[in-house]
Amino acid sequence: MIQVREYATLHSDQTSFATLDSARVSSQTLAWLRELGQSQGSRFIRDSGAHSIQLGSYVGFLQSPTGEAIEILPKTHRQPPSATEAQRSRQLLQKMLAISLGITPRSAGPANLQQQPLPLHEWIFSQFLQALSRLLKRGLRSDYQRRAEESRFIRGRLNVARQAQQTPDRATWFHIEHDIFSPQIRENRLLKSALEITLKLCANADNWRLANSFNQQMAAVPANPVPLAELPKWRSDRLMQSYEAVKPWCRLILQNLNASFTQGEHRGIALLFPMERLFENYVAHSLQQTLPPGTRLHTQASSQYLLKHKPEGTETDGRWFQLRPDLLLESDTTGGGRPQVAVMDTKWKLLNGHASNSSAKYKLSQADLYQLFAYGNYYMDGRGHMALIFPAHGDFYQPLPRFSFSDSLHLWALPFNLHSQQLVAGDWQAYFPGLLHSPETETLLSQ
Incomplete structure (x- = not known):
């Protein structure tokens, strides 16, 4: 994990000394960052040279296709911060992010995940797992779903149109439609997708253990193959109130930590937040x-x-x-x-x-x-x-x-x-x- 702060310089110089304002990365990661800066269309990269780039006013977590991880912290002091101040900056970022998302983060939970300081992405995973743990203890919601199948017995409603096209050799099989009470609803499938991302990307032992346990508990629920398309359809009615605590963390993981893997090739992760917006939301919430x-x-x-x-x-x-x-x-x-x-x-x-x-x-x-x-x-x-x-x-x-x-x-x-x-x-x-x-x-x- 490479830890820097806003406006830091990242370069490929092999002889340099690493600080929070200057760090060395591989040339492959540097090229990926330049490509990311162009695709973002934002102030993520402030300046770029032949062998270096200067970051802008964005904070968050990056992981290049080579697996190199970079954590970007807020710049809250003019002078280079001490290790204690850097940890306070990380905690401040977590607090500002939670307030900006409209969430009250839990400081303790299963296995007391906050005993050790966590990088931003691992902290997000821990908050998601804690919220999911509380939901699983209350029980996942199930609902009736329509299923169409071919069966030897009539159950539910006979699909007359398809049955009329049945061939003589399968005359004893019936095309039927019936409802089953199943936990395979959209919200549970989105949670399963976020859980699989967490299990794939987390490196913290407590996070991985919890994610693996919850993945087994949700074995009957398949992941959603197109989570970003289904996310806006998440229901927020009275019957889904127990899902409200886990929804923001699930959305954050699916939208920002959903790494793209094409034929086994890791395409990188970019979890970035503009500090201007985080600070504005933070001040507004505090004054309220x-x-x-x-x-x-x-x-x-x-x-x-x-x-x-x-x-x-x-x-x-x-x-x-x-x-x-x-x-x-x-x-x-x-x-x-x-x-x-x-x-x-x-x-x-x-x-x-x-x-x-x-x-x-x-x-x-x-x-x-x-x-x-x-x-x-x-x-x-x-x-x-x-x-x-x-x-x-x-x-x-x-x-x-x-x-x-x-x-x-x-x-x-x-x-x-x-x-x-x-x-x-x-x-x-x-x-x-x-x-x-x-x-x-x-x-x-x-x-």
Whole structure:
């Protein structure tokens, strides 16, 4: 297992020293990563040279066709982290992923799988197996299924059309259709497919032992040959409530860890997640837990557009370039007036609170500020206090001094503590009293 973090350089230099920011891989793996970067059509690869590539802001697990495994962790410190900090980053990634999927992960389960730190893919397998274990203890659901067959005895309904075509030498055989009560329903077959993937790919001994045991318990259920096509048809009615805990893990395995094997050739695994999206979901979930009555948090608001345009030959104005802030906070005002609104945008970027000169500008992005200026003018009518939320770390653990676009429109850069899930609001909270009613949120979190 090769362990790196975001923006690390992977190269094929045989003499280099491996760190979390630089690691050596085989030339075959390097070629596969380049091919993967082209097929992803994303920012997975930031830069590519003749004998090296630089990763982008994606985290997860990769396994090349040669079997070389790479774990990519979040970059939460500017300096190279210690082994303890790297393990905390792995645990943080697992927590952020679970929240983003809307799941509450179990810290302990059969055989106490969390006794040792697990790589991301093994942790996903362990969570899936724990959820499947609870389901198997309650019992798999069965349902009636229609079966058509040829039999010497009439059972159920006779298929008259096919029976009329029966040849004389098989006149004593009957084409019948009948219902059987069977566990071979779509959901169980999808679970069996995910279980077989787990059994094939896991290397952890506890995971393999549990997967093998559950595979024998589900021997009567065949795997689904086309799981990705059947996954959207998963039922979510009242009768399938016991399956809700295992469904997200099953979906994650089938969609992201379903390695392609063609005539025995391993085509590789790419379990990748954009940190921007994970951080946005993580902050939104954390703030939802602290909202007082009368305050609402909207994610990905989309009611405003940057431009109105009436193309030639049309009768109505069209709206172009939708404005979608990550978070929109609304608080009811007394007297039935218009709700107080604040735009809050998340950015997965390590600011430098000490770089306050006009050239460094705290490492802020000019494009981000233009974006917030548009949000403030369209969603807040150019009046109020916005927040730009960044991850807290050693060089940025308290809010920066206020920025002002005008006398009436202001912006605050706020740190968010990743481990305690708390926003350090500072003076910004004065403009939204009662938003964060936990006293710990006013502590300057320097860890």
